[in-house]
Amino acid sequence: MADPLVLATVVAGALIAGFVNGFAGFGTALIASGFWFLVLPAPMVPPLLVIAAVAGQLVGLIRLHGHLDWRKGHWLISGGLAGVPLGTWLLTLARPESLKLVVGLVLLTYVAAQATRLGALRLNRPGDGWADRLVGFIGGVLGGFGGVSGPPPLVWLQIRGLSGAEARARYQPFNFAVLALAMVTMAVAGKVDGAVLAWSALTVPLSVIGALIGLRAFLGVSEGAFRRAVLVLLLASGLALSWQGLAG
Numbered sequence: 639m640a641d642p643l644v645l646a647t648v649v650a651g652a653l654i655a656g657f658v659n660g661f662a663g664f665g666t667a668l669i670a671s672g673f674w675f676l677v678l679p680a681p682m683v684p685p686l687l688v689i690a691a692v693a694g695q696l697v698g699l700i701r702l703h704g705h706l707d708w709r710k711g712h713w714l715i716s717g718g719l720a721g722v723p724l725g726t727w728l729l730t731l732a733r734p735e736s737l738k739l740v741v742g743l744v745l746l747t748y749v750a751a752q753a754t755r756l757g758a759l760r761l762n763r764p765g766d767g768w769a770d771r772l773v774g775f776i777g778g779v780l781g782g783f784g785g786v787s788g789p790p791p792l793v794w795l796q797i798r799g800l801s802g803a804e805a806r807a808r809y810q811p812f813n814f815a816v817l818a819l820a821m822v823t824m825a826v827a828g829k830v831d832g833a834v835l836a837w838s839a840l841t842v843p844l845s846v847i848g849a850l851i852g853l854r855a856f857l858g859v860s861e862g863a864f865r866r867a868v869l870v871l872l873l874a875s876g877l878a879l880s881w882q883g884l885a886g
Contacts, residue, residue: 644677652690652841656848659694661855663702663810664788666691666845668748671741671784672875675882680734682837685829687785688821689838690845695814697849702810711808713767714791717774718781718816725782726823732783739883741784745876748789749869770794774812781816782823788813 651673658665667687674683699706708715732740773794781787791812795805824830 641677647673647677648837648841649844652844653848655690656694656845657852657855658848659691659845660697660849660852662852663698663806664792664813666694667785668745668788668872669875670841671786672745672872672879675738675741675879678837680737681829682831682834684729684737684784685821685824685834686837686841688781688817688824689830689834690841691785691817692814692821693842694845694849695810695817697846698810698853699814701853702806705803705807706811707807708811711811713770714774714777714808714812715815717771718778718787718791718812719819721775721778721780722782722816722819723823725779725784726820726827726829727782728779729783729824729829730827735883737784737883738879741786742876742879742881742883744780744784744786744789745872746880748793749873749876751789751793752869774816777812778816778819781813782820785817785820787816787820 651670654673655666655668655670658669670687670690671683674686678686729737770791773790777787777790780790788809791809792805795809800808821830
């Protein structure tokens with residue numbers, strides 16, 4: 639932690655990612671990975687992302703508990719929990735360059751889905767079912783691999799035609815359950831070492847502070863303008879990580 643540039647980058651990632659998580663109900667790993675992969679050893683980043691994400695999600699669960707629907711989200715959650723062990727197993731096999739490339743491509747895929755007509759697609763017959771469980775499984779694999787469980791269910795719920803509040807009521811419990819299990823499986827796999835815990839002592843409080851600020855902003859900021867700003871940041875992060883993965 640002695641390098642000022644490393645410290646500043648990690649602090650900025652924690653605060654900004656926490657804010658986005660508090661505002662949108664997801665996004666810690668999406669945002670923070672774009673900062674932390676640049677300055678920290680790649681194997682350390684996924685468990686650090688998951689620990690910070692769980693802390694941010696817990697803030698949202700406590701502050702919005704009356705607006706969340708665990709019952710309607712159980713299809714997503716059950717699929718996600720099934721996918722986490724596979725994702726963590728894949729993490730144990732991945733090289734640092736491959737890890738950066740995969741996370742970078744996930745970021746770019748999410749940005750493309752939100753910035754194109756895919757975000758405007760709607761199903762004629764929306765309903766809970768096995769398709770939700772499959773989407774949850776994919777999110778669980780990504781959560782166990784790199785803490786990026788949010789994009790698949792978010793895009794899917796938008797395609798199903800759910801409003802922002804209805805979607806958040808389902809994907810926030812999903813993200814918490816998946817990331818909490820991912821934290822456990824990464825610890826069992828030996829990914830949570832002393833260095834990760836040391837950085838977590840810094841990033842978790844900052845993520846919580848950011849999440850509290852984001853929750854307050856959730857009530858008064860234009861969602862459209864904020865979403866565009868987040869997409870630009872994710873695009874830059876995805877391009878940087880993908881380039882690092884390919885160049886490494």
